[in-house]
Amino acid sequence: MSKNIQIRLASQRINTSVPGNQRYPKIFTPGQVITAQNEFMRGHGTYEENGELKASVAGVREQVNNLISIRPLKSRYNGEIGDVVVGRITEVQQKRWKVDTNSRLDSALLLSSVNLPGGELRRRSVEDEHMMRQFLQEGDLISAEVQNVYSDGSLSLHTRSLRYGKLGQGVLVKVFPSLIKRSKTHFHNLPVGASIILGNNGLIWICTSINNSEESVGGFVQNLEEVVPRQERETICRIRNCILALTQSKMMLYDTSILYAYEESLKYSVAELLIPEAMLDIAILTQQRLTMLENA
Amino acid sequence: MALCDAEKTFVLHGVQDNFRIDGRELDDYRPMELETDVVSHAFGSARLRLANTDVLVAVKIELDVPFPESPQNGKIEFFVDCSANATPEFEGRGGEDLAIAISNTLTTAYSSSLAFDSRKLCLLNGKKCWKLYVDILILECGGNLFDAVSIAVKAALWNTRIPFVKNVNIDGNNIDLDVSDDLCLCERLDIENAPVMVTVCKIGDKCIVDPNAAEEHCSMGSVVVAVSGTKISTIYQTGTGSLHPATLTESLQLGFRVAIRLNEALSKVLSRIRPDEEAGFLK
Amino acid sequence: MPVDHKRINGPEDTVPYSLYTKTNKQSLTEQYEEIRKTGQRTDSRAFSEHRKIFVRTGAVSQAKGSAYIELDNTKVIVSVFDPREIPNRPDYSLKGELYCEFKFAPFSCHKRRLHVQDAEEKQHSAIMKRALESTVCLHEFPNFQVDVYATVLENDGSCLSAAITAAGLALAHAGVPMYDIITSVTMGIQRDTFFVDPTVTEQNICLYPRPSESDTEHGIVVLSKLHTHDQVSQFYQFGNVSLDKLNESISILDETCRELVPIVQKYLVKHVVKNLQRNT
Numbered sequence: 001m002s003k004n005i006q007i008r009l010a011s012q013r014i015n016t017s018v019p020g021n022q023r024y025p026k027i028f029t030p031g032q033v034i035t036a037q038n039e040f041m042r043g044h045g046t047y048e049e050n051g052e053l054k055a056s057v058a059g060v061r062e063q064v065n066n067l068i069s070i071r072p073l074k075s076r077y078n079g080e081i082g083d084v085v086v087g088r089i090t091e092v093q094q095k096r097w098k099v100d101t102n103s104r105l106d107s108a109l110l111l112s113s114v115n116l117p118g119g120e121l122r123r124r125s126v127e128d129e130h131m132m133r134q135f136l137q138e139g140d141l142i143s144a145e146v147q148n149v150y151s152d153g154s155l156s157l158h159t160r161s162l163r164y165g166k167l168g169q170g171v172l173v174k175v176f177p178s179l180i181k182r183s184k185t186h187f188h189n190l191p192v193g194a195s196i197i198l199g200n201n202g203l204i205w206i207c208t209s210i211n212n213s214e215e216s217v218g219g220f221v222q223n224l225e226e227v228v229p230r231q232e233r234e235t236i237c238r239i240r241n242c243i244l245a246l247t248q249s250k251m252m253l254y255d256t257s258i259l260y261a262y263e264e265s266l267k268y269s270v271a272e273l274l275i276p277e278a279m280l281d282i283a284i285l286t287q288q289r290l291t292m293l294e295n296a
Numbered sequence: 297m298a299l300c301d302a303e304k305t306f307v308l309h310g311v312q313d314n315f316r317i318d319g320r321e322l323d324d325y326r327p328m329e330l331e332t333d334v335v336s337h338a339f340g341s342a343r344l345r346l347a348n349t350d351v352l353v354a355v356k357i358e359l360d361v362p363f364p365e366s367p368q369n370g371k372i373e374f375f376v377d378c379s380a381n382a383t384p385e386f387e388g389r390g391g392e393d394l395a396i397a398i399s400n401t402l403t404t405a406y407s408s409s410l411a412f413d414s415r416k417l418c419l420l421n422g423k424k425c426w427k428l429y430v431d432i433l434i435l436e437c438g439g440n441l442f443d444a445v446s447i448a449v450k451a452a453l454w455n456t457r458i459p460f461v462k463n464v465n466i467d468g469n470n471i472d473l474d475v476s477d478d479l480c481l482c483e484r485l486d487i488e489n490a491p492v493m494v495t496v497c498k499i500g501d502k503c504i505v506d507p508n509a510a511e512e513h514c515s516m517g518s519v520v521v522a523v524s525g526t527k528i529s530t531i532y533q534t535g536t537g538s539l540h541p542a543t544l545t546e547s548l549q550l551g552f553r554v555a556i557r558l559n560e561a562l563s564k565v566l567s568r569i570r571p572d573e574e575a576g577f578l579k
Numbered sequence: 580m581p582v583d584h585k586r587i588n589g590p591e592d593t594v595p596y597s598l599y600t601k602t603n604k605q606s607l608t609e610q611y612e613e614i615r616k617t618g619q620r621t622d623s624r625a626f627s628e629h630r631k632i633f634v635r636t637g638a639v640s641q642a643k644g645s646a647y648i649e650l651d652n653t654k655v656i657v658s659v660f661d662p663r664e665i666p667n668r669p670d671y672s673l674k675g676e677l678y679c680e681f682k683f684a685p686f687s688c689h690k691r692r693l694h695v696q697d698a699e700e701k702q703h704s705a706i707m708k709r710a711l712e713s714t715v716c717l718h719e720f721p722n723f724q725v726d727v728y729a730t731v732l733e734n735d736g737s738c739l740s741a742a743i744t745a746a747g748l749a750l751a752h753a754g755v756p757m758y759d760i761i762t763s764v765t766m767g768i769q770r771d772t773f774f775v776d777p778t779v780t781e782q783n784i785c786l787y788p789r790p791s792e793s794d795t796e797h798g799i800v801v802l803s804k805l806h807t808h809d810q811v812s813q814f815y816q817f818g819n820v821s822l823d824k825l826n827e828s829i830s831i832l833d834e835t836c837r838e839l840v841p842i843v844q845k846y847l848v849k850h851v852v853k854n855l856q857r858n859t
Contacts, residue, residue, distance in 0.1 A: 396701050399698075407818075528819075531816040538810035539810060539811045548825060
C-alpha cells in the first residue's frame with residue numbers, strides 16, 4: 001500500500017464480524033426479567049423488584065449454583081486474585097504507587113509488595129521510601145499480579161516474582177478485558193521471536209523475546225540505549241496489528257489464536273494489515289484454523 | 297495518555313528505522329473512510345473517519361450582503377466545534393483553543409482566490425452574495441485533526457449544491473431573487489484547488505505524516521502544510537519546540553509531497569461517489 | 580456578537596470613506612505595476628532592506644518588563660508581568676506557561692478595531708505564544724504563568740513580527756530566563772517580488788493575486804528565529820506560494836533576522852550599563 005493513500009467510501013464498508021461456531025447465548029438488557037422464581041440469589045449486574053430478578057446491565061447470564069449474575073459484554077476490568085495485569089503508574093505516594101489497570105478504581109502497589117534491588121529479604125528502609133520515584137515513576141508500565149481485592153473493588157498488586165516488574169521497550173495494545181482468555185500462563189514467548197504478556201485487564205504488552213537465562217525482568221532497569229533490531233521490530237509490529245485485527249472481529253485472544261493470526265498474516269506486509277479487508281481476512285482464516293483444531 | 301521513556305524510545309527508534317509501530321513508513325497514511333451527503337438539512341455534508349478521529353462537516357448557505365471592501369466576493373466562514381463527546385477534555389471551554397486554531401487555519405487557507413474563488417458566490421455586485429457556513433463537528437478525537445478536517449471540508453464543499461438563481465430583478469432598492477424550485481437544478485462549487493492540509497510531525501530528527509496517538513506524544517512540534525493545487529496556501533506550526541531551518545524545509549517538502557498524493561486520492565474517491573449510496577453512521 | 584455597551588461602538592454597518600477615494604483596490608494593481616517598473620519601493624528601500632528599527636525598554640514603568648518598537652510607522656508596545664500561578668488549573672504542571680495577548684488599538688488601522696479580540700488577533704496571539712515558548716526556559720518557573728501583552732499603536736505592516744521581536748526584548752528586560760534572543764521578520768510575496776518587512780500597502784498588494792497571465796503567486800510569510808541556536812521557533816505563511824519560492828523566502832528571512840540581532844543585543848547591553856551607572 002506504500003505511497004498510495006487509501007480513502008474508501010462508507011458504502012463499501014465491510015462487515016467485520018466473523019461467523020462463530022457456537023450458538024449465541026441469550027443477551028439480557030437492563031430491566032429484563034431473568035427469573036420470577038425467588039429461590040435464586042442476587043449476583044452482580046442484577047437487582048430484585050417485586051420478587052423478580054432483573055438485569056441491570058446488558059450481558060450474558062452466569063449461574064453458579066443458586067447465584068445468578070449478569071456479566072456485561074463490555075466493561076472495565078473486574079479484578080480477581082491471581083490475575084496477571086499490565087498497568088501504568090499514575091502517582092507516586094507515600095509507601096505505595098497508584099496504578100491505572102483499566103479497572104474502575106485505581107489499583108495500589110505497595111512498596112512492601114515489590115522486590116527491591118539487592119535481594120528478597122531486605123527490610124524497607126526510609127531511604128527506599130525516598131527512592132521510590134527512582135524505581136518506578138509516573139508513566140512507567142509494569143506487569144504485576146493481583147494480590148488482593150478490596151471491598152470497594154480496588155486492587156492491590158504485587159510484583160514479588162521475577163516475572164513481574166517494570167517493562168522495557170515494546171508496544172502496548174489495549175483491548176476489551178473480556179477478549180482475553182483466562183489460561184494457566186499469561187506470559188508467552190512466541191516461537192516467532194517475540195514475547196507477549198496478555199494482561200487479564202485487557203492491556204497486552206509485546207516486546208522482544210525474554211531470555212530466561214539473564215533476569216532482565218523483575219528489576220527496575222530499563223535499557224534505553226539498546227536499539228531493537230529491524231527484524232524483531234517487524235515481528236512486534238506484526239503481532240500488534242494481528243491483535244488489532246482479531247480485536248476488530250471480537251475474537252478471543254490467547255497464544256494459539258495470536259500465533260495463528262501471525263502465521264496467516266505473513267502474506268501481507270505489516271502496513272497492509274491496517275486495511276480493513278486484510279484484517280478481516282486474517283480473522284476469518286484464524287477462526288477456521290481454530291475450528292479445525294477443536295474438531296481434530 | 298502518558299507514555300514511559302522506554303515506549304517513547306521504541307517509537308523513536310522505529311521512526312529512525314523508517315518502520316513505525318504500526319508498520320508504516322515515514323510518509324504513509326492510514327486508510328480512511330469517507331461518506332458524503334450525510335446530513336439531510338445541510339446543502340452539503342461529509343463525514344471522515346481516520347483511525348479514531350471522526351469528523352462531521354456540514355455546509356449551510358444563506359443570503360448576505362458582500363463586504364464593502366470586496367463587493368465582488370461572496371463569503372465563507374468556518375466554525376469548528378470540539379464537542380465534549382470527543383473527549384472529556386473538551387468540556388466547557390477546553391477545546392476552544394484547538395477549535396480556533398483549526399478554524400483560523402482553514403480561513404487563511406481558503407482566503408486566497410486561487411485556492412477558493414469566492415467571486416462565484418456573488419450574485420449581484422456589492423448587493424447580494426451567498427454566504428457559506430462550514431460547520432465542523434469533531435465527533436471523536438484520535439489525533440491528526442487538521443488533516444482529517446481539511447479532507448472532510450473539501451468533500452463537504454464538493455457535495456454542496458447551491459440553489460440555482462434564475463433571475464435577479466432590481467426594482468429601486470428592492471432586489472428580487474428568482475430561485476429555481478427545481479431541486480435538481482443547482483450549481484456546484486469548484487473545489488479543484490481547495491486546500492488539503494498535512495500535518496508533518498517531527499520525531500527525533502525525522503519527520504512523519506499522519507501520526508497516531510503514541511507518535512503524537514513523542515513529537516515536540518509539528519508543521520501544518522496546506523496545499524492548494526501545486527502551491528502552498530498556508531503553513532502553521534503547532535505544539536512547542538523549534539526547528540532547524542534545514543528541518544523546516546525538509547518537512548515542508550515532505551508535507552507538500554504527501555498533500556499532493558492525498559489530494560489525488562481524494563479526487564479519485566470523490567469521482568467514484570454515486571448518489572443514493574447511503575451507509576449511515578452505524579452499519 | 581456581544582456588544583460592550585459601556586464603550587462607543589459606532590454603527591454596525593459603516594463603510595470606511597477611503598473606499599470612495601482614489602486609493603482603492605484597483606489601484607493596488609497599478610501601484611504594484613509601478614513598483615515593478617521602477618524597481619524601487621515607495622519609501623525608496625531596496626526590496627530586501629528592512630526598515631530602520633527603533634527599540635527601547637522600560638516604556639511601561641509598572642510592568643516587570645516592557646519594550647517599545649518602531650518600524651517607521653509601525654509602533655508596538657509590549658509589556659510582561661510577574662509570573663503568577665496558573666489560574667483555573669487543578670493539577671500541578673512541571674513547566675511554566677506563557678500567556679500572550681495580541682491586540683490592535685482601536686485607532687491603529689484604517690478601519691476601526693473593536694475592543695473585543697477578533698479572530699485575527701486571536702490567531703496572532705497563538706502565533707506569538709508559539710514563537711516565544713521555545714525561547715523562554717519554561718522549566719525554571721513550574722506551575723507559573725507569565726503574561727505578555729502586545730498592543731499595536733499604529734499598524735503600518737509587519738506588526739506581528741514587530742510584536743514578537745519586542746516581546747523577546749521585553750521578556751529579557753523583565754529578567755525572565757531565556758535561551759536566546761528572538762527576532763522576527765515578515766515578508767510579502769507578489770509574483771517574483773519579495774518585499775522584506777512590508778508596509779501596509781505592500782501587504783495589501785500581497786494579499787490578493789494580481790490579474791496576470793502565468794505565475795500568480797502571492798502571500799505573506801512570518802519567520803521567527805533564535806539566533807545562536809540557529810532554530811526557527813515559528814513559521815507562518817498564507818497565500819498561494821510555490822515550494823521553491825517559499826524556500827527562497829526562508830533563506831532571505833533567515834538572513835534578515837540575523838541582521839536584527841545586534842540591534843536588540845546592543846539595546847539590552849545599553850540598558851544594563853545604564854542601570855549600573857545609575858546605581859553607582
